[in-house]
Amino acid sequence: GAGVSQSPSNKVTEKGKDVELRCDPISGHTALYWYRQRLGQGLEFLIYFQGNSAPDKSGLPSDRFSAERTGESVSTLTIQRTQQEDSAVYLCASSPRPSGIGETQYFGPGTRLLVL
Amino acid sequence: AQKITQTQPGMFVQEKEAVTLDCTYDTSDPSYGLFWYKQPSSGEMIFLIYQGSYDQQNATEGRYSLNFQKARKSANLVISASQLGDSAMYFCAMRDRKKTALIFGKGTTLSVSS
Numbered sequence: 001g002a003g004v005s006q007s008p009s010n011k012v013t014e015k016g017k018d019v020e021l022r023c024d025p026i027s028g029h030t031a032l033y034w035y036r037q038r039l040g041q042g043l044e045f046l047i048y049f050q051g052n053s054a055p056d057k058s059g060l061p062s063d064r065f066s067a068e069r070t071g072e073s074v075s076t077l078t079i080q081r082t083q084q085e086d087s088a089v090y091l092c093a094s095s096p097r098p099s100g101i102g103e104t105q106y107f108g109p110g111t112r113l114l115v116l
Numbered sequence: 117a118q119k120i121t122q123t124q125p126g127m128f129v130q131e132k133e134a135v136t137l138d139c140t141y142d143t144s145d146p147s148y149g150l151f152w153y154k155q156p157s158s159g160e161m162i163f164l165i166y167q168g169s170y171d172q173q174n175a176t177e178g179r180y181s182l183n184f185q186k187a188r189k190s191a192n193l194v195i196s197a198s199q200l201g202d203s204a205m206y207f208c209a210m211r212d213r214k215k216t217a218l219i220f221g222k223g224t225t226l227s228v229s230s
Contacts, residue, residue, distance in 0.1 A: 107161035
């Protein structure tokens with residue numbers, strides 16, 4: 001079907017507010033990833049979901065960050081009490097099966113978050 | 117520790133020329149995969165090419181080829197016959213059996229001029 005979609009595409013918020021970012025993976029894709037990309041930098045892994053297994057949260061930078069995914073569908077990344085250093089593009093990716101070494105990840109367009 | 121290094125912050129090339137974007141990697145796992153992604157100014161990440169550590173031949177996809185030198189731990193991307201639409205940021209990434217997520221380099225900005 002369609003590619004990975006993310007919403008909102010842009011979000012401006014004030015320091016201290018909570019934000020929710022949404023990712024719709026490609027239909028049928030069991031693996032879902034969240035990454036963060038700071039300006040001019042590469043992507044940093046945040047969290048990984050695979051089917052109904054416990055997520056790999058090892059990349060979450062602080063306890064202000066959390067994410068949920070119901071089954072193999074939509075995922076939501078929540079940032080509580082946002083800080084200016086949270087300003088970045090948040091990218092979501094999905095892949096079709098339990099990830100092997102060569103499994104390609106397909107990325108969404110990202111959400112550009114600006115914390116004032 | 118797993119690491120990807122891209123030492124060229126920016127590269128400039130003229131249309132129709134070939135260009136090589138450098139990537140070196142580090143992992144202790146003999147089984148790993150290397151990926152290249154393109155990120156235009158629109159921000160999406162576009163998968164270009166993949167090379168597995170046990171693949172005998174260098175990967176090719178159209179105008180893209182991967183110059184894989186295992187002993188040197190390098191996986192350079194070669195773009196032949198550059199086009200204006202190739203102007204973008206290019207990321208090298210790796211996955212091994214220790215980590216499902218991709219490890220990315222900092223990227224190289226390619227500018228193609230007419």
